[in-house]
Amino acid sequence: MRPHERLDKPLIEKIERLKKQRHAVILAHNYQRAEIQDLADFCGDSLGLSIEASKTDAEVIVFCGVRFMAETAAILSPDKTVLLPDKAAGCPMADMIDAEQVRKLKAEHPEALVVCYVNSSAEVKAESDYCCTSSNAVEVVRSLPPDREIIFVPDQHLGQFVVDRTGRKMVLWPGYCTTHITITDDDIHRAKQQHPDAIVLMHPECSEPSKKLADQLLSTGQMLNFVRNSEARRFIVATENGIIHALRKQNPQAEFFPVTERAVCPNMKRITVDKLIASLEDMRYVVKVPPGIASRARRALDRMVEVLPAE
Ligand code: SF4
Structure with a gap:
């Protein structure tokens, strides 16, 4: 330390x-x-x-x-x-869906597998077949049988990112991160104008049109890996600004610019x-976590921990 x-x-x-x-x-x-x-x-x-x-x-x-x-x-x-x-x-994103709503989705799509983003309650995980993080969501979905429909909760934006990467048919719950959706196209255009040679690193929780402006869509762990292995020295960071401390600490030779000072999660x-x-x-x-819920949620989490992201 x-x-x-x-x-x-x-x-x-x-x-x-x-x-x-x-x-x-x-x-x-x-x-x-x-x-x-x-x-x-x-x-x-x-x-x-x-x-x-x-x-x-x-x-x-x-x-x-x-x-x-x-x-x-x-x-x-x-x-x-x-x-x-x-x-x-x-x-707030985790609070956008509860177990009852997942059960209703499962009743509407009885053949589907449920993948929940780790940003969800223990009760929602207990209703899910697989859990994933933004690091391994694509790999988790790719590992599922191709003929099965997939319900993805609660983040529609991470879900859409996975649809784009895998081509899989997925039912997306309309949840979102209240911090990442505040990052706008204007923020990115402005940051690019100020730092035209910088690489734009963006988190897949950001909203859809803005994601097209990113050079790299990465989880925070993947951002740290990417920068460590990059020849580049200037980066625009489009995620919660706390990551910039870790990026600067690990890469003192590089410069990092928050896409907006608003990208702060109060929680x-x-x-x-x-x-x-x-x-x-x-x-x-x-x-x-009550033992009955924990044991069912554990199944989905164990499957998540087994699937490591591609670097
Ligand atoms: S940044 Fe905050 S609101 Fe957004 S997903 Fe993470 S904890 Fe939830």
């Missing part, structure tokens, strides 16, 4: 002490505040964090992200205590250093 300008030594030592006391590991999503990323034992996208949660030896996982991520960790690590430092850190930013400390001190807020 590197010291951070907003993290003084006594604070870092305090967190290290608490982590030891609790036998805890801190996981942080790439959209977290810079100081939370710097404090984390592991930063990553949903797939990377899911894998890390499933293999850690720690007794306590402090999940710096949003609720569905902590639920995923709790499902994959039933013997561990999973803490979400702010209990109100949710995901991801709810986790602060104070809340992280309170979480370790008071063991709060414990995220639990």
Whole structure:
């Protein structure tokens, strides 16, 4: 871990002490505040964090992200205590569909397989055949029998991206990310005018017409890999701006420009250093998934963890 300008030594030592006391590991999503990323034992996208949660030896996982991520960790690590430092850190996209609505879709399309984006509740995962992240959604769908119809929930934009890449017939639920859809064509045109030689990296949660303006459509984990292996030195970043901290840290020789300063997820930013400390001190807020739901959701998650994305 590197010291951070907003993290003084006594604070870092305090967190290290608490982590030891609790036998805890801190996981942080790439959209977290810079100081939370710097404090984390592991930063990553949903797939990377899911894998890390499933293999850690720690007794306590402090999940710096949003609720569905902590639920995923709790499902994959039933013997561990999973803490979400702010209990109100949710995901509006995940809340756009519930289990009853998935059951209704299944009744309307009885032959279809259900693929749910990991950005969904445990109850929705329990109703699904497969889970996926933005890193492996294309591979998960490609692995399904070609003659089966597919229901994809809840993100219509990631779903459309998968349809475009695979040519598969899919029923898309009309959910969306309230942060990524704020990125507009105008934002991208303006950024390109300001930085004409920069490569536009965009997340597939962005909306459809705008995606045509991207040079690369990538999950956050894939963005980090792409930049690491690229000769280019200037990038326009069209996703939640938290990723720019990780990109700059890993690639000090390159320049990164947020496509818009608006691309900030208020839920991801709810986790602060104070809340992280309170979480370790008071063991709060414990995220639990009822065993019946967890075992059904686990099936879909296990299949997701098995399908690694093409690099
Ligand atoms: S960035 Fe979008 S999908 Fe991710 S947690 Fe925020 S609202 Fe949900």
